Amino acid sequence: MEYPVWQIPYFGGGILVAVIAVVHVFVAHFAVGGGLFLVLTEMLGHRRASRGILDYVRGHTLFFLLLTMVFGSLTGVAIWFIIALTNPAATLTLIRTYTFGWATEWVFFLGEIVTLLVYHYTFDSMERRRHLLVGWLYFGFGWLSLFMINGIIGSMLTPGDWVATGNFWDGFFNPSFWPSLVFRSLLAFSIAGLFAFLTAMRIEDDDLRLTLTRFAAMWAAVPVVLMAPVAWWYFGALPEISQAMITGRNNEIAPFLRAFLTAGPVVVAASLLMAARMPRSLGSLVAVLLLTAGFVQIGSFEWIREAARRPWIIVGHTYSNAITVADVARVEAEGFLKVAKWVEHREITQENRLDAGREIFVKQCLACHSVGGPSNDILPLTAKFTVVGMDSQLNGQGKLNDYMPPFFGTEEERGALAAYIVETLHGGAAEVPLAAEAVRRSGGTVDVPPFDPKADEYVLLAWNNLGMHCISDSDPFWILLPPANDLYCQLVRRGETPELVTEGVKITYRADDAFMNPSGHVRFWAFAESLFGKRLEANVGVSGNGLSGEMHFDEKLGAFEAGLIPVAPYPDEGGYNPYPLFTVEAHDATTGELLARTRTVAPTSTEMGCRNCHGGAWRVAGVAGFTDETSADVLAVHDRISKTDLLATAQSGKPMLCQSCHPDPVLGAEGKPGLLNLPAALHGWHANYLTDRGAEACAYCHPNAEQGATRCLRGVHAERGLDCTNCHGTLEDHALSLLKREDERGAPGAKRLMRQLAPRAVAGVADVNARTPWLGEPDCLTCHVDFQPPENDDAFNVWTGDATGLYRMRRDDMGALMCAACHGSPHAEYPAVADSGYGENRDNIPSLQYVGNAGPIGSGGSCGLCHVGTDMTAGDSAHHPKGFR
Template sequence: MQYPFWELTTYGGGFFIALIAVVHVYVAHFAVGGGLFLPLFESMAYKRDSEPLLAYVKSHTRFFLLLTMVFGGMTGVGIWYTISVLAPQATSTLIHTFVFGWATEWVCFLVEIVALLIYYYRFGKMSRASHLVVGWIYFVAAWLSLFLINGIIGFMLTPGGWLEGGGFWAAFFNPSFWPSLFFRTFMAFMIAGLFGFLTAHRIEDREARETVFRSCALWVSVSIVLAMLSGWWYCSVFPPEAAHRLALRAARITDFYRLIPIFAAGLFVLGAVMMVRLPRGARIALSLILFMLGFGFIGSFEFLREAGRKPYVIHGYMYSNQILPSEVEALDRDGLLATAKWVRPNLLQDGHRVEAGQKLFQLQCSGCHSIGGPMNDIMPLTEKYPVIGMDAKLSGMGTLSPMMPPFVGTPDERMALAEYIVNELHGGKPGNRVFEDVDLPVDIPPFNADTDEYVLLAWNNLGMHCISDSYSEWVLLPPANDIYAQLIRRGDTPQVITQGVTLHYHVQEGFERPAERCLFWKHVKSIFGAQPPDNVGLCGNGLAGEMHLQKEMKSFEASLIPVEPYPEGGGFNPFPIFTVEARDAETGRVLAVTKTVAPTSTEMGCKNCHGGPWAVDDLAGISQPTGRDVLKSHDRLSNTELVKAAQSGKPMLCQSCHPDPVLGAEGQPELLNLPAAIHGFHANFLSGRESEACAYCHPNRPDGPTKCLRGLHASANIGCVRCHGTLEDHALSLLKHEKEKGKPGADRLMLHLKPRMADSVNAINPRLPWMQEPDCRTCHVDPDETPDAFEASAFNVWTADGGQLYRNSPDRTGSMMCIACHNSPHANYPAVNKYGADRDNIGPLQYQGNNRSIGADDNCGVCHFGPVTWDAHHRGRVVPGGGAGEQ
């Protein structure tokens, strides 16, 4: 950051560079091609002894001189001025690298000026042979100017060996030098023909006029074919990463890709049509059309050439914001503002965050983006983001978006820039509403330890079932909660009862009819291919019904219950309570009753980056604008047509393409499984963070309405990272599994992810999501010891398969489920709930009067009648004998 530069806000983003450069390039190519046009047509006039044709050449020379020397010279100076104030660091590099080249080019330009002036002012005043020699001198000097400038321009895209320490010649004769030289030479000839059309209509002699039109038509038609062929050669020498960027064909690049062959075809066809005798007026109209097609052709090419350089201004050496990749590490450590010599020091330290954000925008954004202007307007590109989403977007620049350089600077500088864009440029966006905890009443079912014969334990198998309720757009997870229960007959040797009983469940009042408050049943046929009745889930279970025996787990289960967190009368409650009853199968007598929450939340944070409001009470739910923007992003990045499908009433199930073990979805096997794709993608935008990165998407904001991590680990301040790893590590474990299966998409997402909880990517163990999770016994090695709350970490040690998951694991006896006594993952007893401190602790409160795990604090009497002198439930302890049985 040695040089200050000119920020033009509305007309920033290289607008003036692009405008002046394209006009100048068009005229400059005419200066080269026209240099051949003049002596050839003069020779033709002499051979045909045609005075009208000779008069045309002289008249065309005057037009040529005024346009190329006067106007072209002005635009050339304009380019130097604009690049020096808008891209000073890059301009300095070009000057210092090509001093000899610039000096030589200026000599050639001086020869051009002198030769052209002599050629025009001595027209008819010197011998024909001498005059033609002057014309040829001009052409040679003009073409040598192209030769020299071509090397410098090509260097910016393909610096080649110069990057490895090569000098002037390595930079000049770079890999694209020769194909670019041929391409530009043929393009110059074509443009000379186009300008010939413009002036030919003034020839009064019909035959001379026809000669010029036909000759120019031949020039244009042949030249455009040769230009396209050499253009193909030119593209073949692009650096692989530049070719990849252009192959993405995103945003405006797609338009220019489509336009180039259209312009070329138009030039060839209409150029050939000019060979036919046409009315003078038609020729004039076609000449103007061909002139505009030529301008569009060269302008589109120059845009794609510039796009191929992105995110660099000099490929591989200098980013488009004038920062060198070699400087990034130091600038990230020390801060960008501290290195800019023209920025007031200590802006952030002194609290001047707005000014700091403005300077950071000038340094990192204004080189490419305008503010409300016609060139790369930053406003529509950032309109949807709140501050945390803008910060995430900046964090991910230069990773999965190859057109953008990375953000350079400290995290605090990045946040200052995000605040400036959102709060200053857009006038601010409201943050997430802070949820005030409520204490909803919970009726604890009665239990008499002296007389009751049974204990009924119920639980949800997930600590939180997240629902993506963007049903009109796409679905990630439908409403589908699972309730489990075990019935234990108390005694000296308690028994798990699975025969001769029936278990029933029903949801609390106000949650029985979710179809009245959500669109799932309206779109379920399109998404899942089935049409269950309203308020009935995909497995046929409703909000009340009979549970089914799960023999392997010795438990009863009601699966895929379609409960939603929206009670009648409005509001949001992600913890509806289910009542479970056990009855004698023959008599119908109630044996035991208990209650449990079925945690289910739609507080998924897509809006944090995709815009739109929360759908319900400004607290939760994916609104239609948010869901639609997710599809737009997917379409843009993956060349899909999901928006079109949603608009036609066909929302998409994500797992219809991406495999996913949680739904048993095979999808398209060559694609990344859904958790790997989602976490791998978003990790590139949320790196460098701790557990807060998880809360950006999952319903776990400390000030949010759900707080899904609410169990004992949360109370001990053990967040997501200690089990699952930072988001980078978590994503790498998923992506490594997919990479080992040969899926190419994994490498792209892994490229910029650096592990933080392992020494290297190789040290991270791959895992299959949902089936391989952190193992409790990694920290809880000895049941008699409490793991170190500050040091213990379960990351990188995964269960072997789904059967070893905590939620599927039985105790030592093989009869009692661990989860029955300890409660759901993320909500292990004692859990603290935002909707009532003990809303998650109904079981232990019912049976032992405290919120600890069932049987804790010497409460073995919950199930055991006699004294218990050993622990038959936990692995790792010596067990003399005994334990729970089964009937």
Template sequence: MNYPVWELFTFSGGFWIATIAIVHVFVAHFAIGGGLFLVLTEMKGYRENNPGILEYTKKHAKFFMLLTLVFGAVTGVGIWFAISLVSPGATSMLIHTFVYFWAIEWVFFMAEIIAIFVYYYTFGSMERRKHLLMGWLYFIFAWLSLFVINGIIAFMLSPGQWLETGNVWHAFFNPTFWPALFFRTFIALMLAGLYGFVTASWIRDADLREQMIRYCAKWLLAPFVFMLISGYWYLQSVPEGAQAMILGRSPEIVPFFQAFIWLSVVIVIGGLIISIRMPGSIKRPITIIFLMIGLLYMGSFEWIREAGRRPHVIYEHMYSSSIPVEMEQEINEKGMLKMARWTEHDQVTSENKLEAGRDLYNIQCSACHSRGGFMNDIIPVTEKFGQFGMDSMLDGMGHVYDYMPRFMGTREERQALAAFIVQEIQGKEPEKPRTVDVPEFDFDIPPFDPDEDEYVLMAWNTLGLKCITDCDDYWSMLPPGNTIFAQLVRRDFMPEIVTQGVELTFRPEEGFENPANHVSYWDNSQSLAGRELPENISAKGLGMQGEMTLNEDLWTFVADGIPVVPYSDDGSINPYPFFYIEARDKDSGELLAETKVVAPVSAEMGCNNCHGGDWRVDGKMGIAAETASDVLKNHDRRHDTSLMPRAEAGEPVLCQSCHADPLLNAPGDPDILNLPAALHGFHVHYLSDREGAEACNACHPSDPDLYTDCKRGVHATRVDLDCTSCHGTLEDHALTLLKGEYEAGKTKQASRHMSLIEPRLVDSTEEINPRIPWEQQPDCLTCHQDFQQPESDQVSAFNVWNEEVDELYRMRTDYMGLMCQSCHGATHAEYPAENKFGQDRDNVQPLQYQGEPYAIGANNNCSVCHTMEMDYEAHHPNMLSGTRNR
């Protein structure tokens, strides 16, 4: 950020550095091992009195000199040229830190040049002992050159104590210095044999050719075991974070690590095959191919070593974007553009947003990413993102998966960079606010005669809204399965909750009888539910109509697992279809009471905001194939699973088969995070610092401007509370779930996420109260103390959870056995609710029994159930004075 940027497109800086460096290192290591190869091979020729070996050695020396000094020197200069343009900050730092070590290395290099020139041009004319001495001097200077450069290169991966002391000797003799030196020395000896194969294969004398090739094979194979031993030592000396990166934290490194392992096997087998006697015309192309394999071998190692430093170019000191680690906080506070020296703009405005985004891209992205090129092409990896998704990706970049630097700068700068990538690089139009047309569906209020009717039948959905993931050909997280509760009350001076001698049934409104026509859950039930399910029957064995079951503990009839979906046979989408509930005398079949209630269900899960694709159905809701497959591909890449191949083979997976989830009573794998903790604990990193419920609305069908808007109750429509008022911001919400898992013993996984999350509603993570998802929720009495109205609208129920499941609002009863939701309405749809699909669609029973949409019994309307005027608060305190919501 303190130097001008070399703006590259197709060929990124990383491409040039990798290409030049790998070729140079391949030759430079030969320059070391090959020096020892020359002098020992010459000694072999003298010892065996074999002129052919000496002649071969002289020719090999010419090849060696031209390759290592001419080509090697040019590529060495090329490395300096490339790194100084692509990463000038790191280059400057290495020069200034190791200035005297560089001077020493250049002295050794000059001595190498002189020694090899003298060695080659005096071959056969200088006295034998002196000529061998020149060979030994060359090898010693070459190895000393490696000694110095190894210290500097190893420093970039493991600075060690230098980070605290700044002592150059701590920097040079860093934790990986010695294992890296031994490893590279043995690699150099192996390459001497590998290059020797090439020159030896051109010897015309067949017997001498085979003799020298087998001699070269010893150079290749003998150091191999020592190379593996020192390689293991090297890996164990690497800093813990870099070691984890190499061993799989970065999925991009895995193929190179695997390649290094397999190429090790290939090299051993290849060395043995080349040793077999065969004509030179066959052996020569084989040796050339084998030399190329050696280049790949060296390249895979160098890629692993370089990538192991991620996201740094100098581990824990300077990011790959050449930004010092110590400046990150200041940049986030002041802004990147204000602190960078070579940018056209110093702040983001509405007029310069894209140009400022270009400046930010050049500083933070261009060092590694190409645009349409061969290496780290940014076009395919950002193709799926719109503006929101790209901004979210930048927000979470470098947090959980820390092989890329975190975005540095203000939120406005992050959005500018996102706009540049989406609009300029991807060529997409700016995103417009999504608007949807929401139809109002007509409905009737069931009849009720307060003078004649003997029974009151109340019914409700327990969750307020049941979400489903309708991408069942790929995976399922929320299969169909709505729950309706109902209580039947016999009206009297002392009303009675009726549980015996009656039968309660349920059935959907017309058009919703066949959910299997609209989702593929039943086509995949064997894989998702573990057994073949009849069409329109849920995993809990419930169909779209039938008899409700009595829960004797709650004095409530239950239909648990109705597989309703929001899609009607007439092509409409209605997240709030009605179910008709009837209560009949069990013996006579006489209709005692009837009502209807919405069974809220939505597939408007916002996965496509970040995973690409559009809505599956009519541009309004549903998870499309493109979106669902991207979720699986990311999971496979990050967690080494095979979910996408399984889906393609017709075996989609239920998320809860691995992740525990109390909602489905799924035990899951006890060693991994439960589903709510995993989902919120991961996605919070990409949706941090959002205002209000913006992060919630990105994933859940809770946005009032979109189609479903599950928040219909009085808390949202009259008091103007949002998700964060009860559940906390996404950061706080995620921490409650992760801390619950931490205390359940999943310390490693939970703490990794928790360490990266800053709470917003409390001062520290220590103040967060852990909870079990679905079983512990905000407690109504936190705000409604003693069942009274809160003193202020600015209230928060966050961080106070019920202790027992029966204390949940959806499970709680009053003093007389009536469930709270029977009178006050479902979660997220508390009376009086407002539903955009019909103003009073959620208020059917209050309107049916008392002619107004308020809580049952509001305005002292006890006559709904009591046949006499009541003057005492039998159900809960303050009910006669506090229950009204006009």
């Protein structure tokens, strides 16, 4: 942020640093371990009076000098060059903090240069004791260089108290200093043995070659064995977040961890093989393979150590994109473009939005990502996102998957970066939402059954128990909810004292002809047995109900009910229609005489917004439905995050019912012990990616977008300007209310999802009232106190105690009529929107039929509908107080 960034889009800065650093570290460790190897091997030669061993040491010294002194010095300079270009801020921090340490290390390095040159050029001319002393001095200077570098580099991973104090010694003798020093020393000794194999293979004398390869085998193998307990010591010194990265939170580490754990045993086994007598040609091949295994070992170790720092370059101080903790508050308040020094655009306009997004991308993303290159290529990682999805991903970055730094900047800057990635890097056009009138199928005027208030004896009230049933037609991969809609009705015999008819009648239902064949449009029935353990006939739901049949009386509710009807929003003529209509009829059970007839909607939608973040297009009519691409990616992401194998299982023909693992009261699913219930898991996870938004956050997933093909919230509350947040709170509030209940019951994942969420409707998390999904819902009487017109429009945080308190389950004060019978379905209360786009007054058919307008049944002085010939306006209503206003 303080310095210009070297732009290398294809490779990215990280890969160049990694390649140069691993090569240098490999050689540098050889310089340390090889120094001890030289002097001890020379001592072996003198002890055995072996001219052959001494000649080998002299030759090995020349190889050692050229590799460590010449090539090692060049790669060391290259490291300084590349880190100064790719992350100058962190480099400068290390220089300023450890100036004395660097100066000391350079003195030791100068000592290495002098003593190694003396050691080599006086090999046969200097007196033995003095020559050995020079060798010991070289090793001492080399190991002290490692000592200094280890303290400085180790502080980037485990800075300890240095973050708070800035004290040299707090940073240098950091928590991982000693285990790291011992580990690296052992690694250096092992590498010395590996290089010794290479030069020993040049010896023609079989006995001498065998003697030296066995000596080298001890050097290569023994330190690796000793490294195992030291590695555990080292791991224990790391902070908890770094341990989590190594053990699975950062998937990028996994292959390198496997490589590291494999390379060690390979080095030991192959070293023992080298100790056996073998042909020189074969030994040379094994020596090269051993050197390769050693390179893999140290390379994977360095990669793991670097990746374990994520999202930091200096843990707790500087993020990997060079933004320091001290800068964050200012960047968040003023905006990244206003604070960063080396940018062209300070303000974002419609004209420069993509250019500004490119500048943010260069400064905040290129440090770790390449564009089309070999390291963390950002193109496949972001190919699936829409602009909305990319913006959400950036919003949640660094919260749950904390191996990436958070996005730093304003919402406007975040949107510009999202647009740049989607529209420029991927060449996609901005997604323009279709106008509502273009995507909604015009159904004309809906047929309202006749009703003669003078002649008809019965009133048949029918409704759906939810304003919209959301189903996922992702059947070959997973199912959130199957095709399953619920219809209810109550039959009233009109009179001076109306009677609720519960016996002697037969209530039937039937979908309109266009919706009688859902199995022709969704693949649920092909996988029903795998999902629900039962083979279902086509167009028969999990409860045994089909698209037509008889409703059964529910004593508990005092209403007739047909549950889990497998309706889908796809008419036979094609396209999409989320408002299938059903005809409900009441017949005399004995004579079969038609007593009453009405129609009601069974709203069902597949316009769920998973594709915003999981890729793929809409499956049906360009407005709804799950493609296999979207469905598969949902499982792939779940597998990556939760270490499951759901995608492979689905691809083998066994899709997943979400509630088979996650508890969920809506299906009565107990799930697996310890897992979050499904609504808490879904809302808790996604809330971290959709913070600081209003009802639009709900519409990204639920089918309620103003310009979408469905409308979930279309009742009287929507007509008066209320939205999802008035009752359920913002997504953060909603998620916290669910997660708190899970936390109270000890579900281990709740705290992690809650950690980054702050409520917006109340002062703090402690003020959020916990609730159980589907059972603890907003209570109508929170706003409609004593059934009066509301004085406020905020129902969040007051929940029904159990299912009996739910609006869709509640009955009037007499325990007779259900509230929804007269007021309409939840989210579609009378008067619902007049034109859904699929037929005028589709939601209001019963009220139009019996009252003549779209208001609640009994409103506007229409009590005579049921109370024939009786003036009901003189007293209070028996259904609920204030019923006659």
